[in-house]
Amino acid sequence: MSSSVQRKRVRKDPAARRAEIVAAATAVALAEGLECVTLRRIAEELDVRPGLISHYFPSVEDLVAEAFGSAATAEIDALLPAEGGEGTSAERLARFLARTTGEAYDAISRLWINARHLSRYRDVLRERVARQETVWRARLEKLIQEGVEAGEFRTDDSLVTTLQILVVLDGLGADTNIGEEDLPEAVVRMAFTIAERELGLEAGELSRLLAGTTADGGSG
Numbered sequence: 003m004s005s006s007v008q009r010k011r012v013r014k015d016p017a018a019r020r021a022e023i024v025a026a027a028t029a030v031a032l033a034e035g036l037e038c039v040t041l042r043r044i045a046e047e048l049d050v051r052p053g054l055i056s057h058y059f060p061s062v063e064d065l066v067a068e069a070f071g072s073a074a075t076a077e078i079d080a081l082l083p084a085e086g087g088e089g090t091s092a093e094r095l096a097r098f099l100a101r102t103t104g105e106a107y108d109a110i111s112r113l114w115i116n117a118r119h120l121s122r123y124r125d126v127l128r129e130r131v132a133r134q135e136t137v138w139r140a141r142l143e144k145l146i147q148e149g150v151e152a153g154e155f156r157t158d159d160s161l162v163t164t165l166q167i168l169v170v171l172d173g174l175g176a177d178t179n180i181g182e183e184d185l186p187e188a189v190v191r192m193a194f195t196i197a198e199r200e201l202g203l204e205a206g207e208l209s210r211l212l213a214g215t216t217a218d219g220g221s222g
Contacts, residue, residue, distance in 0.1 A: 094145060
């Protein structure tokens, strides 16, 4: 005699369910692009009804913006934690530049390009992109100012220096969409070169600091 057991639906805490939806949307955005984040697609990913997704995100535009914001926040928190980090300001800057120009962050670099393009047509996403850019500027400028106060860096305008570094990083990030051709070493190191020049450091100093912290067992 055959028997069937009805699967009991687990009711999740609203905060946990919302976090689950955002996590699924973020994963799709990073892997396939923000255009693929739809209420139906995320429902399929979580094996739930689309109505459940729309209960938390009545507008797909809100979910798209949240997915981008979640990915971008995780990126900046890993690269430049709000509470600072181990080592001197110069060591932290060296690690930051190494990570942002590494392959591990290619997916988020592509997502930033994707978000900036789509934000031309999507108001909610445009506001979120602007908010995340403000966080990036504030975190990096804070690190530079701390270095100036500690006597490690010299700059007449920390904001201008911050923007110069970020412009170079954006350009290098854009290259991830172009192809697999290796860039010349001088181009790969451009962010280091600009930072060293604008912060009054010797050429190659950040790279030497990076090599030193890695050799000592620090994160590189």
